């Protein structure tokens with residue numbers, strides 16, 4: 001090891017030895033237990049829910065459930081960085097994120113930051129073990145919610161209760177949530193724009209709360225991808241259902257997303273790995289004009305482009321993860337990887353579809369489901385443009401203030 005470089009730094013790009021056995025077990029579970037049921041799980045309906053429950057029980061029995069959540073909540077207690085490598089293999093099948101209990105983690109981490117002891121007792125353990133489900137509701141139909149300072153849902157205190165009015169949409173799992181964490185405007189115009197919103201726990205069912213139509217994303221309705229309208233009409237909840245303090249909603253939402261985005265990106269890399277495997281297998285096995293596709297330079301270009309995009313994205317994600325782990329905020333890095341990885345996945349899956357011809361577009365291969373996920377990846381958790389703007393602005397500010405963006409020292 002060269003002077004000044006510790007071995008951990010060098011090894012961070014490959015999966016560290018300590019995490020490999022567990023990661024291999026997760027990969028095997030995903031391949032043997034989840035991938036064979038992917039189509040049934042992804043096209044949804046009540047039978048898929050029963051199947052998902054059975055697979056969740058298997059994951060729990062195998063000790064692979066909620067590996068990134070603290071042990072005291074009922075999880076596996078892995079450190080963030082270690083769990084990032086696990087997410088890379090979780091991403092090899094879309095439904096795995098639910099079957100392996102990964103979904104509630106970032107919401108629970110956010111709750112843990114500011115919740116009262118009672119809220120922690122009520123939500124952290126039960127959500128982690130899957131006893132209760134939480135949905136998270138910010139987005140609204142009538143305003144561009146990528147600028148959430150525009151959201152119109154209001155909550156007003158009346159005696160000892162919040163009275164909430166508004167409408168939300170694209171709220172994942174709202175149909176089966178026991179609680180919806182609703183972002184609502186609680187403060188007046190005299191308060192700064194970003195400090196006017198709060199998060200409030202709303203139980204389901206509640207008088208005045210209606211879960212509306214499912215909004216199918218590119219036709220997909222599945223156990224994990226059901227996204228719903230939610231209408232709130234004079235919904236009353238106790239004042240103590242506020243999460244944290246008044247006006248803290250956005251700050252908390254940001255906290256929710258930093259590690260969540262790393263995990264997302266690692267899962268997208270895992271999905272890209274699967275598409276890349278399929279692409280390479282097909283290139284070697286399919287013949288045209290007396291030669292395998294692999295001999296065609298146009299196909300070699302696809303392999304080259306996919307390899308460089310995946311490798312570049314992976315190094316960027318691990319760099320961002322290492323920075324977060326060391327206590328840096330890494331806002332530029334996290335915004336950048338969210339865009340780079342979602343785009344990378346879309347392109348790699350697209351190439352894999354292309355080399356399979358018509359079959360690539362059909363339910364015989366997982367690629368069509370992956371393609372849809374890749375496409376919406378460019379919109380969820382902030383559309384590309386919002387992140388691009390944030391990165392551009394932050395770097396330009398450094399120069400305006402007389403510094404530069406020296407990659408060697410970042």
Ligand SMILES: Cc1cc2nc3c(=O)[nH]c(=O)nc-3n(C[C@H](O)[C@H](O)[C@H](O)COP(=O)(O)OP(=O)(O)OC[C@H]3O[C@@H](n4cnc5c(N)ncnc54)[C@H](O)[C@@H]3O)c2cc1C
Pocket residue numbers: 136137138139140143144145146147169170171172217227376379380381382383384385386389
């Ligand atoms: C599968 C899926 C699951 C989701 N789950 C949830 C959930 O559980 N809870 C929840 O609250 N929301 C959820 N959402 C909603 C998601 O978070 C929002 O769609 C996203 O934040 C964008 O908001 P919007 O749809 O209102 O788009 P808008 O804000 O209307 O933006 C539309 C487009 O405008 C462009 N744009 C925006 N800002 C800029 C800019 N600064 N510069 C240039 N162009 C710009 C972008 O191209 C953007 O896509 C989900 C969405 C999907 C697709």
